[in-house]
Amino acid sequence: MLEAQPAEPATPPPAVKTEAPAPAPGGPPPPAAGAAPSWRAPRAALAARAGDPLGDVLARAVARRAAHPDALLQRLPSTNNDPTGQADGLYADRSETAVMNGKTVPTRITAIMRNPGLGTVPSIAPPGWDWLESHVMRLKGNWVRFHIINRLLGGSGRDPLNLVPTSVAVNNAFSRGVETDAKANAKPTNPFNAQWTYIDVVLTYDGGWPAPIPKRIEAEQGVWDAHNGGWVALTQQHPALLNFDITQLAGGPIYLRGDNITAKQIELRGAPTAQAGAFARWLKTYSQANDSDVRFARNADAAGFDSDWLTQIWLDEDEAAPGSYTPVVKKLEPRTKKKRQKPGEPKKLVGFKKSRKMRDAKQQRTRKVAKKRGR
DSSP states (O other): OOOOOOOOOOSOOOOOOOOOOOOOSSSOOOOOOOOOOOTTTOHHHHHOTTOOOHHHHHHHHHHHHTTTTOSSSSSSOOOSTTTOOOOOOOEEEEEEEEEETTTTEEEEEEEEESSSSOOOOOOOTTHHHHHHHOOOSTTTTEEEEEEESOOGTTTSSTTTTSSEEEEEHHHHHHHIIIHHHHOOOOOOOOGGOOOOEEEEEEEOOTTSSSSOOOSSSEEEEEEEEEEEEEEEEEOOSSSSSEEGGGGGGTTOOOOEGGGGGGGHHTTTTTTOOHHHHHHHHHHHOOOOOOOOOHHHHHHHHHHHHHGGGTTTTEEOOOOOTTTTEEEEEEOOOOOOOOOOOOTTTOOOOOHHEEEEEEEEHHHHHHHHHHHHOOO
């Protein structure tokens, strides 16, 4: 259980004796004792400071919810009373970041909610997603763009600080744990039974990984106890969730999607130069409703392209358009030209011919030895 915090009045009066939180660096000075709290204070004064204990963040949030929802989140009209008398919705109270592999990524998010509206599905590629697209043949069923604050709890799919790449296993485990409990508290079937709920998520990265994808995710959720005037921690994600070690993918094949599929790659698959460009353009816009290779080959033939060119072409579901499967190709390297043999230079044997030559030479030596012994 978190340390209990003093209860707030049912509605903010014009003047209340409340100890104001210390300002963040660069923010305005705290109001004088007994002065009315600055409900519309600048964001700099209201932002949580890096390293603040969770209890301090939540205590300040009780007072600041009134008129300062995060711009990236939404709020709805309140239909029932609560300890603070504030509007229902989703409010961000901590958003800490770091720079990994040259990209800004979230490291800790704390949000408070009650009866939040519906968020949005992923519509952007968070940092690290492009790396996965080029190193994983099939993302469908293996990797997802993970909402830190779930879409059903108002989480945005357009905010790069609310999305991170995770394995499907991590996503499912998080959904069964903290998310399920938070939904039951903050967004029950009967909205009058909803409780003010917090979710606190900590993401840890590995500087040795080739992409800014979180290695470890820890989370906690709890509710506001109006009787005791404090927050109660109810669920912790235990053990912490660990992503697949992406360093194991770093030395593998490279895959191309969309605009990265070039005519040169199609030529390397045997397509005539005159048609390779048209086929590459067709692949960039092609999609179908499943991952059937047979259907893909039939559609390519119907479009006038030889299905013999389809070597190493797969179909993967596009998360931005669920139910739409688009082509993925393995990157091929140009064939190296054989070095021309100089006149009089002994011919080098490779593969089967080399093995056969060595076998014949060995048999000849064996016959010579047998012949000498026979004499």
